[in-house]
Amino acid sequence: MPYDDQNIFAKILRGEIPCKKIYEDDFVLSFHDINPQKKVHALVIPKGKYINLDDFNKNASKDEIVGLINGISIVAEKLGISSENGNGYRTLANINEDGGQEVPHLHFHLFGGEKVGKMVS
DSSP states (O other), X not given: OOOOTTSHHHHHHTTSSOOOEXXXXXXXXXXXXXXXXXXXXXXXXXXXXXXXXXXXXXHSOHHHHHHHHXXXXXXXXXXXXXXXXXXXXXXXXOOTTTTTOOSSSOOEEEEESSOOOOSXX
């Protein structure tokens, strides 16, 4: 499946749709989810055109991979949910249809600020 340049995250990255930004660097953009599922619910997306984690792992540069992982940690710290300054958080990446992915651009959800609960119900 080719990357869809018209997906909502591509439009956010291009500045066509606003977001409530938390953090941005050369590799990632993070913003608050518009439909939060927990007290803290943020998204971290790579700036590159990657459909899902499999695509990212096969095609991203080492700098992009490190940048994404570091970005997740930086955002958790900024939100006060990291293991350094909070009680922890959950990261979640849905992959393709069976995994529940709704937007065809790799993205990680960060949930925290309260007990998240069971992994799968």
